[in-house]
Amino acid sequence: MSGPNTDYDPVEVTPLKAEQVETMRDAALAAIAAAADLDALKQVRLDHAGDRSPLALANREIGALPPQARKEAGQRVGQARGAVNKALAERTAVLEVEHEERMLVEETVDVTLPTERRRRGSRHPITLQSEHIADLFVAMGWEVAEGPLVEAEWLNFDALNLGPDHPARTMQDTFWTEPPEHHVVLRTHTSPVQARTMLTRTPPIYVVCPGRVFRTDEYDATHSPMFHQVEGLVVDEGITMAHLKGTLDHFATQLFGEGITTRFRPSYFPFTEPSAEVDLRCFVCRGASPAVASCRTCKGEGWIEWGGCGVVNPRVLTACGIDTDRYTGFAFGMGIDRTLMFRHGASDLRDFFEGDVRFSSAFGTEI
Template sequence: MSGPNTEYDPVQVTPLGEAEVARMREDALTAIAQATDLAALKQARADHTGDRSPLALANREIGALPPQARQETGQRVGQARGAVSQALAQRQQVLEAEHEERSLVADTVDVTLPWDRQAPGARHPITTTSERLMDVFVAMGWEIAEGPVVEAEWLNFDALNLGADHPARTMQDTFWTEPAENAVVLRTHTSPVQARTMLTRTPPIYVVCPGRVFRTDPFDATHSPMFHQIEGLVVDEGISMAHLRGSLDHMLAALFGEGIRTRFRPSYFPFTEPSAEMDMVCFVCRGEEPAVETCRTCRGEGWIELGGCGVVNPRVLTACGIDSERYSGFAFGFGIDRMAMFRHDAADLRDMFEGDVRFSSAFGSEV
């Protein structure tokens, strides 16, 4: 059995000698001191503390030394590396401060200089889309109706045939104000405006109700806890689903151009019976092959979902004091934000609410 190596040739470990380690340390400190900017300091850091730097290579050689030489050599190399690290940190602080000072001087704006122009603002795409929609219905003889965003529970739910155990009333769907016994919510749709209209007017009623609504949705590319809706209500004698279909087809043609086909899919809403989900054919690919397969707007479906609609439930008419035996009506509700995204091919709903004028400017100054 071989014994420990107690003899070694000092010539073979000359790179780990006191003079050589001191030279490596001084070279590193000199390079750090001569760094005049952060880029030069970064290069000095890589040259003198990186894996292939002289001190790093010297540190690897310590393990090959005999036991009696390792402690002294390890302390020597460790002290040198510590001094280099400390010098780097101090020089980093100095250069960062100088860089910040230079940036403040270079970026300073002389607010006393004369100016002859003002950057133009921009109308928000949700605003222009909402106004265009309202113009369509006003041209048809309808009226604009508005109401408060903080609404009574009865108007937001009960008057619209949403029972006490309806899941929309839970904290997971609705923002309730405090104290809870006041039964006041942030409206979850603009339908309370329809209820207020029926309570204060006598038929015939033709109103469209735009506005902000609130639900406890996540804030992501397609959802927001605050968004915008436009709802319509007609109450008159002899109103049917045919009148609903014709009104919505006219609205979509005005917004997306002629030739937009639509379809109804059976659905359920407490305040309408019968109820339907309305889709329109994709206004980009028109649902035709082969364009539909690669269409980003409809994602290959050929159809785009818009929102819910239907014939007003007689219970809603009765709750609002209207004779359901004599009058009938229809109602619909669509998301303005969603329609603006379709109209302008916007991919992320969050861009609509960040308030950046550069985003709004891209959509022009439509009036």
């Protein structure tokens, strides 16, 4: 019985010869050393250590050798691949350090250099305040009503019980357009919107009217010939001063915080009877001693004058075609600019109209 042929001299596959493996290893090491950056090294890794690299293909040829030759060929190829992987790891570490150092130099920002970036704009605080007020009343089920800035004299005065001899009709308070016989003015309040609403709708009516108004006032820290008002009107069956008080207390609380209420002081307005001035409890000292004595906001009064209000005068309802035997109503009005100054401590009304974007940007997109 014959034994194994121990004298068999296997023929090596060409890629597995020692000189061939050394050549492939040396070529890989040279390419790794020549890689100038991480991107170049990535390509070298694919070319010399990837699945289609010469050493990887040579490793696949080991299985074609006779058993006696596989061990030596496997060791030779494995050592070559190990040397390549080690060189790749070392070169990667070096290039990563160089990359970070280069980033620190090339991407450094000199924050002292002048910038040409444009400032981000923001919505005007008066616009934001007007929309916020409108949202409060919409949440109560009211509607927002609007009207023209240039208004008929009858709607601005006569319909609101402002007779021909009323002082507000004079040039001292009102901007009249040319020619005078057209009887057109720049509206002096947003009340004409209420008149238009009553003329075109059937009660019940619940509307809030924010907008610009115009009067011949001096332009100073607390006055402007153009400013903003918000007025509210309710016409329904059984409306009383109690409904008005509750509405304004809710309005004050939503704008200035919990616990802020209102008080009424008897007054006179042609379009309401009875009429009252509305005072707002100071939202800084809240009218409490001893803080009220030194409060700069309310000047020690505990209350801040806010606006006017009252039960709609029956003459106004009649002028607008509403049955006064069935319906009653209330109305109120206050300055949006003044309210905004209260809320944010602004001391000069002119800041709202000078157009300085730095002023508006301080308010951002919320108020």
